[in-house]
Amino acid sequence: MSDRDYVLGTHDEEIDRLGLQHLVWRPEMLAAWSRGGVTRGSRVLDVGAGPGFATADLGEMVGAHGEVVGLERSARFVAAARRRCADRGLTHVRVEETDLMTDAPEVPGAMPAAGFDAAWCRWVACFVSSPELLVQRIARALRPGGVAIFHEYEDYATWRLLPPRTKVERFVAEVMASWRATGGEPDIARTLPALLARSGFIVRHVRPIVFTVRPSDFTWQWPAAFLRSGVRRLVELGRVDETFAEGVTREFDLAERDPSTLMVTPLVLEIVAERL
Numbered sequence: 001m002s003d004r005d006y007v008l009g010t011h012d013e014e015i016d017r018l019g020l021q022h023l024v025w026r027p028e029m030l031a032a033w034s035r036g037g038v039t040r041g042s043r044v045l046d047v048g049a050g051p052g053f054a055t056a057d058l059g060e061m062v063g064a065h066g067e068v069v070g071l072e073r074s075a076r077f078v079a080a081a082r083r084r085c086a087d088r089g090l091t092h093v094r095v096e097e098t099d100l101m102t103d104a105p106e107v108p109g110a111m112p113a114a115g116f117d118a119a120w121c122r123w124v125a126c127f128v129s130s131p132e133l134l135v136q137r138i139a140r141a142l143r144p145g146g147v148a149i150f151h152e153y154e155d156y157a158t159w160r161l162l163p164p165r166t167k168v169e170r171f172v173a174e175v176m177a178s179w180r181a182t183g184g185e186p187d188i189a190r191t192l193p194a195l196l197a198r199s200g201f202i203v204r205h206v207r208p209i210v211f212t213v214r215p216s217d218f219t220w221q222w223p224a225a226f227l228r229s230g231v232r233r234l235v236e237l238g239r240v241d242e243t244f245a246e247g248v249t250r251e252f253d254l255a256e257r258d259p260s261t262l263m264v265t266p267l268v269l270e271i272v273a274e275r276l
Contacts, residue, residue: 036272152271209268
């Protein structure tokens, strides 16, 4: 992978997939922000902003008297996020290109000054090399009483089809292995509460989120799009061969054409923690 790329890539197809993912998860995201007290006038940090789907929504939620700062390491994603916010006229939103794992705190944009009311972090802790450092930097950016809001995977292997499909389950295992090979941890939510406590937080709210859906449900499109792009990405990374990819895709297509198929999605934990 190129410098500051991701194991999932940063190409246009991945941006489109992230947009679909954002649409599926938007109701859960908005509910989490509400539980965390994000409102008009809030100052919010979007940690791992990606191409800016949540960043722009935060900008609209906090209004012109609020402030949103997105932090993102991929230059392609930063450019996409800046365009998205500019197109919506969100002049109170800025997106900084920075890598929280490698850029020193004194690097411009590495971490804004303290005093933020909230930080939003979705599927970032599972990819970074040091979740502990990530939590520490979020803590330093928040005011006392500020909240950190997370959506992170707790048990990625819950992702399966009913009835079971062996090749799809092997794909899920390969995805988890690829994340761990680049320093991530797909089940990071298991350790987040302890990391938060060590960095001066108290966990105020924890909620599991898992869906059971049919091929006709809109939510199905989120994992379906990931599988189709993800298996090709595994080939690009040299982790699997074309025969494996074709087998996974063929098995999934058969399952998708059967209206009686069910899918259980990866278990996510929503965590809202207050900085003391």
